[in-house]
Amino acid sequence: MNESIEGLPSSFRDPSGFLFLDQGVLYRQVNRSYREDFEHFVKSGLCSSLVDAGLLVAHEEVDVPPAESLECFKILRPDPLPFISYPFEWSFSQLQDAALTTLAIQKRSLEHGMSLKDGTAYNIQFRNGKPLFIDTLSFEKCSEGRPWTAYRQFCQHFLAPLALASYSDIRLSQLLRIHLDGVPLDLASRLLPFHTRFRFSLLTHLHLHAKAQTHYADKPGRQVRRSVSRRALQGLIENLESCVSALNWKPPHQEWASYYEDTNYTGEAFRHKEQLVGEYLDRINPKPGMVWDLGANTGRFSRLAASRGMITIAFDLDPACVERNYRVCRQEGDTNILPLWVDLTNPSPNLGWHGRERMSLLDRGSPDAVLALALIHHLAIANNLPLSRLAGFFGELCRSLIIEFVPKTDSQVQRLLASREDIFPNYTQESFEQAFRRYFEIRAVSQIRQTERTLYRMERKPL
Amino acid sequence: MPDRDAANPFETREPRRSPLRMGPTWCALLTLYWLLFPQPTYAYIDPGTGSYVLQVVIAGLLGALVSLRIYWARIKDFFKGNPPSGGNDPDKHE
Known part of the structure; x- marks a missing residue:
């Protein structure tokens, strides 16, 4: 080479x-x-x-x-893609749309005498807000009577995590992070509630499928003479489509839906913050191509960057927020935002063979600008992260930073401190500025009206 | 691609209308078929063997339903006096 x-x-x-x-x-x-x-x-x-x-x-x-x-x-x-994301970072509907896209492609392939030879979720990426198949070499000529070779993989990569999220717990879709070839079907079958056996499609594609895998795992050497007709394959794909479409996930609690109303912001404060973030984004020169909104919630501020033509990756650790963000983007045709489910205190690591097959989050791109709004107190107080380490992280990550400092007197911080000892004597605005000045020049500072919070625009110092 | 949700992004998505959505009768039939006609496996050890065997059984049943749907559409066309549409028959290309 x-x-x-x-x-x-x-x-x-x-x-x-x-x-x-x-x-x-x-x-x-x-x-x-x-x-x-x-x-x-x-x-x-x-x-x-x-x-x-x-x-x-x-x-x-x-x-x-x-x-x-x-x-x-x-x-x-x-064609290049702006950002690579992985299935365990997607919300429920993102994984569901990726599954339906895979099935739509398989259907069209059958019409052209071809079939998908693998059904991995890693063959899908999101571009312009929509799922896109990226592996041009995944298509094989469909020999008469041959079953769909990717059926097992499709069930493991898509159907099992979607069913687990829908019927058991959304957090179980994180099993995809451990099992890179999809959730083992015997595990999914064991974790799903018993009543899922009364749904034909889940009974067959997951429960009986798991049993068949176990049953035949140690029975090599015999031949199958039965084959699958084209019509039977069409029936199989249509049934999988109907099964995936019927799955749904609603967050167990509803307060997230009005999360922004649950802050201590008044309408005026919120509008002022939006205006300031917009102005700060406009002042970044050169204009950022990619923005990461860390702790994006349901993406209200991500939209400020996206509406300025910046590709915006909106990260949040709450799957309900990511789900809502994706649904709103899909509904409004917002093509510049990619919502992802990531815990910033434990971001996606290197995974797979040699620890290199799937890249860590921070290896997959570097944003030109970062939004860190109403985030710093969660990291510093709830996660005990010293301000110096936070400043070092942001200094490594981006050249432009728009960051909000939330002081101890703020009601949200008081809430974080309500049930624990205050071991953060250094969590002050002065210490914050001092820590960040080591890596950044502070270009603008504004008090957000009717709050005790301060918004900063910073530029990284030349290395 | 799925239909886009209506005004409320969390409104439950209507499942696709498909003749292949099954009830308990089909579950019982399938289980019977499974018990009465176990299929032999493939020529080599493959963790996908069980998946393959299951798929042959399920796809056979689902394919039969597709056939029923196509013939039913033809019968309806006949009685309505419509010219035969040929239905959505993937086998017609074979």
Whole structure:
């Protein structure tokens, strides 16, 4: 492999090809062994049909040196994506939409005599607010009578976590972070309430599926002569579609829905804060391409950045907030916001083979600007994080920072301190400024009207 | 892609109308089929073997329902005097 070429650590399982970076540009090598399938994929019209429908990432065939020339059939340059997110960072509806997109693609593939050969949720990314299939080499010619090879993976990656979130607890979808090839079906079957066995689709695709896996796990060596007709495959996909669509998740508590009303902000204070954040964003020069809103809640302030054409990743640790944010974005067609479910005190780590297959959150991009609004007291007081460490974290993360300082006298901080000893003598505005001045220049300071809170705009000092 | 939600983003999404939504009768039928006709497995050890076998059984049942739906549509067309539409039949391309 050429020295300037770097294979992507996540791209090694499929012998059809792999992704590599050459001078920062992402390419996909198509191997000779995949030639027949790839030619059918293009000539049958499936590729263009999926790209035109916005279901598959577009690519361009390019003439660049291959990463491994002996194997190479073609080199593709896929359209770049602004940010890579992982299924365990998605809200319920994001995972559900990703599942339905996968099934829609499989349906269309069958119409073109092809089938998806894998059903992993990692083949979906969110771009412009919508799920997008990113693996151009996932399609194989559908031989007559052959079952859907990705059925097991689809059930593990999508159906099991969605059913667990819907019927047991939303937090169980975090099992995807532990099990990179999807939630084991025997585990899902054990965790789901008994009454889910009375729903045909869950009984079959999860409970009986789990039993079948266990039953046949130690029975090698015999042959199956039965096959699956095209019509039967269509029936299977339609049933999975109906099953996934029928799943729903409602947060067990409703107060989050009016979270912003549960703060100590008056309407006037809120409007003033919005105006200040907007002005601060406008003053950042050069204009940020990507903004991370940390502790974004339901994304009200993320929308200020998104409406200015900035790609905004809205992180929150409350799955209900992320869910609401996504639903509002989807409803309003807000294409610049990607809501993600991330706990900032325990962000997604490196995972998988060699600890490199799935990247940690902080390895997946660096924002030009960060919004940290009504966040610092949660980190400093609720998580005992010293201000110096917080300043170091933000100094490493971004060049522009819009951050709100919430003093101890604020009712929200008082609430955090109500049931514990105040061991934070250094949590003062002076200490905050001192800690952040080590990494940043403070460019603007404004008191938010009718509150005791202060909003800062900072620029990182030259390294 | 699913339908976009209505004004209230948390309004329950209506499940897709599909003739394949089953009731307890089908659960019973399936269980019977499962018990009476166990299928042999594949040629090699594969953690997907159980998935494959289950899929053959389930897809067979669901495929039969798709056929029923198509023929029912044809019968309705016949009595309504509509020209045969051919239905949404994936096998017609084969």
